[in-house]
Amino acid sequence: MALLEVNDIHAYYGNIHALKGVSLTVEKGEIVSLIGGNGAGKTTTLRTICGLLHPRGGNIQFDGEDLSRVPAHHLVGKGIAMVPEGRGIFSKLTVQANLELGAYTRNDKAGISEDLEKVFHLFPRLAERRTQVAGTLSGGEQQMLAMGRAMMSRPRLLLMDEPSMGLAPVLVDLIFATITDINKTGTTILLVEQNAHKALQVASRGYVLQTGEIRLSDTAVALQNNAEVRNLYLGIE
Amino acid sequence: MEDLRRRLDGVSWVDLFLWGLRIVIILLIVVGAFNTLTSGKYTITTWISLSISGLAQGSIYALIALGYTLVYGILLMINFAHGEVFMAGAFTTVFIANYFNRIGFLNTYPLLAILILMVIAALVSMSVAVLLERIAYRPLRGAPRLVPLITAIGASFFLQYSFRGFYGSGFQTYPTVTALSGTFTVGKVTIPVVQVVVFFAAIALMSGLYWLVERTKMGKSMRAVSEDKEVAALMGIDINRVIVFTFAIGGMLAGAAGVINGLYRPQGVYFFMGFIPGIKAFTAAVLGGIGSVPGAMLGGLFLGVIESIGPNLVLEGLGIDGANQLKDAIAFTMLVLVLIFRPQGILGERLSEKKA
Numbered sequence A: 001m002a003l004l005e006v007n008d009i010h011a012y013y014g015n016i017h018a019l020k021g022v023s024l025t026v027e028k029g030e031i032v033s034l035i036g037g038n039g040a041g042k043t044t045t046l047r048t049i050c051g052l053l054h055p056r057g058g059n060i061q062f063d064g065e066d067l068s069r070v071p072a073h074h075l076v077g078k079g080i081a082m083v084p085e086g087r088g089i090f091s092k093l094t095v096q097a098n099l100e101l102g103a104y105t106r107n108d109k110a111g112i113s114e115d116l117e118k119v120f121h122l123f124p125r126l127a128e129r130r131t132q133v134a135g136t137l138s139g140g141e142q143q144m145l146a147m148g149r150a151m152m153s154r155p156r157l158l159l160m161d162e163p164s165m166g167l168a169p170v171l172v173d174l175i176f177a178t179i180t181d182i183n184k185t186g187t188t189i190l191l192v193e194q195n196a197h198k199a200l201q202v203a204s205r206g207y208v209l210q211t212g213e214i215r216l217s218d219t220a221v222a223l224q225n226n227a228e229v230r231n232l233y234l235g236i237e
Numbered sequence B: 001m002e003d004l005r006r007r008l009d010g011v012s013w014v015d016l017f018l019w020g021l022r023i024v025i026i027l028l029i030v031v032g033a034f035n036t037l038t039s040g041k042y043t044i045t046t047w048i049s050l051s052i053s054g055l056a057q058g059s060i061y062a063l064i065a066l067g068y069t070l071v072y073g074i075l076l077m078i079n080f081a082h083g084e085v086f087m088a089g090a091f092t093t094v095f096i097a098n099y100f101n102r103i104g105f106l107n108t109y110p111l112l113a114i115l116i117l118m119v120i121a122a123l124v125s126m127s128v129a130v131l132l133e134r135i136a137y138r139p140l141r142g143a144p145r146l147v148p149l150i151t152a153i154g155a156s157f158f159l160q161y162s163f164r165g166f167y168g169s170g171f172q173t174y175p176t177v178t179a180l181s182g183t184f185t186v187g188k189v190t191i192p193v194v195q196v197v198v199f200f201a202a203i204a205l206m207s208g209l210y211w212l213v214e215r216t217k218m219g220k221s222m223r224a225v226s227e228d229k230e231v232a233a234l235m236g237i238d239i240n241r242v243i244v245f246t247f248a249i250g251g252m253l254a255g256a257a258g259v260i261n262g263l264y265r266p267q268g269v270y271f272f273m274g275f276i277p278g279i280k281a282f283t284a285a286v287l288g289g290i291g292s293v294p295g296a297m298l299g300g301l302f303l304g305v306i307e308s309i310g311p312n313l314v315l316e317g318l319g320i321d322g323a324n325q326l327k328d329a330i331a332f333t334m335l336v337l338v339l340i341f342r343p344q345g346i347l348g349e350r351l352s353e354k355k356a
């Protein structure tokens, strides 16, 4: 059974029908990429999975448990963490306080400080700035902080919403390399990206979302070679 | 020449008017203070006594102001019914205080009796604040900001008349605590004991709050929620719990302030008593920078002192009669001036920078 199963979900903002029957699965240990243009519904899909929005139709199964009506603050305890769109760091708090909030639901002090060191090992630039107020970090550092913060809950499933948005190419490479590293340590990842090229390189499978519907789904390699994907999302003739 | 003209082009009539207003106000303050001080009518001892009573009164404002600022920090909403939260505690415990007095408990164990009164008042005000959130504000979360504001005013009237229904429309008076009714002298200054007790009781409560916000896990979640509710929820923080907690803490401080206020100003306890302290505490919160905890504390103390020395210092010097009755006018003038010239308050950030 898949770790995450999204079955035919419909989501609305008021009267706007943002998701019109989206289905996808993520197997344990995988990186799955969800790509699509602006306004396709990628963020809405992640928000629905993590309970910030509840589906009006369909259901979401995580590890055999129905999440469709579970409020957002219970998800991190079940093993789902999110790196939100635009990073969503707490800009008035220090780097360390941000990371500690990532471990908010945990009580094992020793484990938390161990994981804090792991995050600092993964992102040495955060270690140098641990007492700095997060709002003063650069965009790339804020992205590292958002990823590190998500890792602080020891998630089984990590949802990432456009982690490469607005970053310089060197940093984009670094972020994607880290995504692969995180995955290698056993964390399953559902990655939302507009950078389809990179997203399909790191993923094993991918989905293409268009105006609230899944348009294509295949292995990452097949999608990279698909004429439509090449044309629309990879910018290759 | 070109340069000067370009610079003047950017200045609107409103700016000029406001600058003029600033200069007039500063002149009035300087002239008033100068006249008073050179008239030699008051000695330095008078000013010190006035400042001390101002600090006592100000510390009560600060306690109430914290309720406004905490709720604003989390929900970006002004709980205009907070004055009534204060009234609920003060009005309920006045009867218990008088009962304690009749049975002799109040003056045999004053400290214990006052503590019990404060706990009761805190619980009553807390319940009112929590119910207010639950019934009046929670259903409106996400509505435009004007809507809960109007509801708050409605809730305010509802609470006033409910408590009038419970306890009647008469004026009640807190009993005198003999242990607090004396004075003591430092140098040439005679200080009423009650003012010192009021001040330190308020400071103790505020230190408790400061510790709570800065050091505890709940305090950390409050700060996370005030910055970003959705992301806070993703961290596993139960937003509703934090919001209820915030109202509860603000309510408890207001209730305790109700008893402290009763020690300081025993008279005038009735269903409408929350209105003026409520608006003054709101002024204090705005003065200190709404949303800022230290700001509310400083704003309260500052307002208390200004209100206490302002009439004698400035108004009398300008030849205004009965200056002492114009305390409230000073407080509200301050509110208007702060809103015009420094809406972010002493410690706060600009309101416009906050996302709504």
Ligand SMILES: Nc1ncnc2c1ncn2[C@@H]1O[C@H](COP(=O)(O)OP(=O)(O)OP(=O)(O)O)[C@@H](O)[C@H]1O
Pocket: A013, A016, A018, A036, A037, A038, A039, A040, A041, A042, A043, A044, A045, A085, A194
């Ligand atoms: N809060 C909202 N209120 C109303 N409509 C919304 C809201 N958020 C998103 N939408 C609409 O829902 C649709 C899907 O939006 P969503 O944010 O999921 O797209 P996306 O794929 O993440 O786009 P992007 O790549 O630009 O982030 C869009 O048409 C958008 O306008």
Ligand SMILES: [Mg+2]
Pocket: A042, A043, A044, A085, A161
């Ligand atoms: Mg998006």
